[in-house]
Amino acid sequence: MTDAKRYRRSAGLLLFRRAGEHGVEVLLGHMGGPLWAGRDAGGWAIPKGEYGPDEAPRDAARREFTEELGVPPPEGEYLPLGEVxxxxxxxxxxxxxxxxxxxxxxxxxxxxxxxPPHSGTEREFPELDRVAWFAPPAARTKLMIGQIPFLDRLLILLAD
Structure with missing residues (x-):
C-alpha cells in the first residue's frame, strides 16, 4: 500500500449554534465546481480537508477551516465527534x-x-460555492451521506 493510500485522512470542524425551533443549527458548505453545480441534496459538506502523517488531526481541521472558508477557526471548546x-x-x-x-x-x-473535460483548459473554482446554516432535518438531506454520522453524534452529544 502506498503512503498516499495509507494516509488518506481528512479532518474538519462542524460549527453549531443554538437557534431556531430545533434548538441548534449547523454550518455547511456546498461543494464548488461544475460537478456539484446542480446538486443540492447530498452536495453539502462539513468544512474539512486532507492532511499528512506529520500533522495532528485537530491542527489540520483548523487549517482546513481557514483554507475552505477564508476565516480563522473559532475559539472555544472542541468537542470530538470521532471518525468515519x-x-x-x-x-x-x-x-x-x-x-x-x-x-x-x-x-x-x-x-x-x-x-470542460479533455479540453486542455484549466479553470479555477471555489472549493465551496455557498455556506449556510441549517437546522438538523434540513442538514440531514443536504449533507453528503458519509458525513451524516457526525450530525447524529453532535445531536446525541447536545442532548446529554
Whole structure:
C-alpha cells in the first residue's frame, strides 16, 4: 500500500449554534465546481480537508477551516465527534465547535481543474460555492451521506 493510500485522512470542524425551533443549527458548505453545480441534496459538506502523517488531526481541521472558508477557526471548546471511514476509504475526523459565523464573511479557497473535460483548459473554482446554516432535518438531506454520522453524534452529544 502506498503512503498516499495509507494516509488518506481528512479532518474538519462542524460549527453549531443554538437557534431556531430545533434548538441548534449547523454550518455547511456546498461543494464548488461544475460537478456539484446542480446538486443540492447530498452536495453539502462539513468544512474539512486532507492532511499528512506529520500533522495532528485537530491542527489540520483548523487549517482546513481557514483554507475552505477564508476565516480563522473559532475559539472555544472542541468537542470530538470521532471518525468515519467513507466509502472511498478515506478516514474523516471531525470536531464540533459552538460558534456563530456570518456566511457572508466567508471567502472560500479555490481549486483548479480541467474544464470542460479533455479540453486542455484549466479553470479555477471555489472549493465551496455557498455556506449556510441549517437546522438538523434540513442538514440531514443536504449533507453528503458519509458525513451524516457526525450530525447524529453532535445531536446525541447536545442532548446529554
Amino acid at each position: 471511514r467513507l466509502s472511498s476509504g478515506k478516514l474523516v475526523t471531525v470536531w464540533a465547535v459552538e460558534a456563530d459565523l456570518d456566511p457572508a464573511l466567508t471567502v472560500p479557497g479555490t481549486f483548479t481543474m480541467e474544464w
